[in-house]
Amino acid sequence: MAQIKTHEFSAFVRREGTPYRIVLVYGPDRGLVSERAAQVAAKTGVDLKDDFAVLRLEASDLSGDPGRLADEFGAISLFGGDRLVWVRNAGNERGLIEGITAIADTDPGSSHLIIEAGDLKKGSGLRKIVENSKTALAIPCYADDARGIQALIDEELGTAGLAIQADARQRLSQLLGGDRLASRNELRKLALYCHGTGRITDEDVIEAMGDVAALSVDDAVDAVFSGDAAALEAALERILASKTSVFLVLRGCIVLFEQLDAMRSLVENHNRQPAQAITEKGRGIHFKRKPIVERALRHWRLEAINREMRRLSDAVLETRRRPQLEAAIARQALLRACLLSR
Incomplete structure (x- = not known):
């Protein structure tokens, strides 16, 4: 099975040349797929500016003519040298799979094939063919950790x-x-x-x-846990004016309550001081938000945290049932949490 892991790609691309003439680059991060496909293309040695040496296709171009891929892959460059066939926006199209099946273990001659695909499940047709071929390589691309x-x-x-x-x-x-x-x-x-x-x-x-809406969401969440109703209302007005879903504030509060739940458990069940609990469980919290989080951690008890998380989750569900009232439902739930934070 020819497949490299995400962290192995840097070493692979630094090596001179490549023994693989067929390369599948796939994953949910389409930007990373495109970037890595371009890096693989550069390794082939083909002049990417030469339209006679590079053929760019959409996967849909092969749907009605599966034999075209084999024909193009087996073609000889007009002026000699290596040739690259580059297929974009692939999935599990039947024409593409049939075409790759026909060429997977044949002599590629001087041709290279690069396929850019979206997120492919393990065992899907396209991945299975490439991963089981001795002359092909699969490169997964997942969002940066x-x-x-x-x-x-x-x-x-x-x-x-x-x-x-x-x-x-x-x-x-x-x-x-x-x-x-x-x-x-x-x-x-x-x-x-x-x-x-x-x-x-x-x-x-x-x-x-700084996205104004994103910063306003952070401001709204901070206002909730600071007990500052006026600041919450101002942040919500900015969010609504930017046409951003107020659901993001509800989600942000739930996420912070989840963090508080883990930290408060250390305080109540393991006799940690709030500052110690934040050090252990709050590593992803921006330093400017830490005073707000520490205040909330001292204020909210474990039982109350879980009760409020359930209420906010219920509010999220209610906004889905009645989307026309999303703003009103969210504002009421957030104001309640804000007042309880005082």
Whole structure:
């Protein structure tokens, strides 16, 4: 079975050439799929600017003519040299699967085949053919984990000659992920904004990348746990004005209550001090939010935390049943939690 793990890709792409003439790059992170497919294409040695040497196809182009893939893969470059067939937006299309089945274990000659696909389940037709072929390689692409995001930050900011403060890095990490190309573009936008300064601060991240709606969601959650009804109302108004779903505030409060539940358990059941509990269970909390979390941890008892989580979850369910009243339902539930935080 020819498949590399996500963390093995960097070493693979650094090696000279590749013994695999058929490469499937797949996964839910379409930006990362596209980026890694381009890196594999660069390893083939084919001139990617030469339209006679590179044929780009959509998977749908093969649906009515499965034999076309075999024909193109077996074709000789017009001016000699290696040839690349690059198929994008693949899934488990029958024409594509039949085409790859026909060429999987044949002599590829001087041709290369790269297939970009979405998230494919284990055992699906396309993965099964590629993974069971001796001449093919499957490369999975999943959303960046914490380590991947840090590496991406270091790569882009290092290239731009910029250092970054610890609090700015923490905030930046929370804004990235999900799509590699989108994350990379955001980092380049930040680097351009801070060009010539030498160092990126937390304020720079907020000004260059801060989504007003996302920041308002954070403000609303902070207001709930601070017991500040006026600040909550102001944040909700900004969220509604930006056409952002107020459900995000409900979810944010539930997530923070879940963290409080774990930390409060340490306080009540294991005699930890609130500060110790935050150190042990609150590593993902931004340092500017920690005073709010510590206050909430001292204020909310374990039983009350679980009761309020259930109420907020019920509110989420109710917004799904009556979407036309989402704002009113959420505002009432959030205001209740806010007043109980006083």
